[in-house]
Amino acid sequence: MGRGRLSAFDTMPSQADAIIAWAASELSSRDRTQTDIYEEFVTKCEQLMKEHRGELEFCIPSFSAFNRYSLRQARLTRLRSQTRDIVAAISETFDAKESDDLTIITAETIKSLVLHLIAEGGEKMLPKELMQLSSAVRQISQAQNISTDRRIKHEKQYTKQVSDAVDAVAKVKGMTVETAELVKAKILGVEI
Incomplete structure (x- = not known):
């Protein structure tokens, strides 16, 4: 099965990665409206192209493409937040050994979920989203180490x-x- 059509974000140059990461962060914080963030996003993209004096030209994603990106980010953020809340609520009722066991179970569940997300939608995922999932797996591994250290x-x-x-x-x-x-x-x- 093919990857399908690239999104507007997929076609942006690597020089715009910092701007995309900034937008993702702003969307996650929920302090500003999506419209405000999009306006600043466009300004930042235009400034980036101006800084490169015509050597870097790209199409700035439309508001509808930005909205789709925003929805994907919100879904990932909500999933991470819900998982974190569930683990925090459950782990309060366990002692160190039980908590360590819970961390291992949760970590393996999240790793499986990440693999499922990649298998189901990997061809449609943005590189940033894949990087965020990779970061989540790394953080889970670190949590397992911290939990084991606490048990020891x-x-x-x-x-x-x-x-x-x-x-x-x-x-x-x-x-x-x-x-x-x-x-x-x-x-x-x-x-x-």
């Missing part, structure tokens, strides 16, 4: 607390060092 930190704290408690009881009860280490190993589930 929690386990170290727990191990230290158990060790300190057993050492304190061992002193009071007169246990040998070997007996105290055996008790620690049984509590922590470690083979000696």
Whole structure:
């Protein structure tokens, strides 16, 4: 199956990438109207062409093309926001281990969703959208690492607390060092 017709944004030169990224950011923030953003977008594109003194000419996307781009951006932003809200709400009810498991499940779900989005609409996606999806996968991987680090930190704290408690009881009860280490190993589930 072919890629189909390129959108007006697809035909813009790479020199306009910063302007496209700016527009995406402005649309995501929802502080201004789409019409205001489009007017500034056109101005920025015209300035870019003027700076290149005739060596860079391109068609500025129409308002309707900008509107379609805006709708795609809104859909992606809403999806990311909903996913973030769901994960935040659910993760508050879990301890470190459960939260780590939830992060792994969520990360794999999001990675699958990204692959599905690319498979279903990849030929129609703008390079910027693909880059944003790639960034989302990278951020999910980073979240997995942070979650794992937090779980490891929690386990170290727990191990230290158990060790300190057993050492304190061992002193009071007169246990040998070997007996105290055996008790620690049984509590922590470690083979000696």
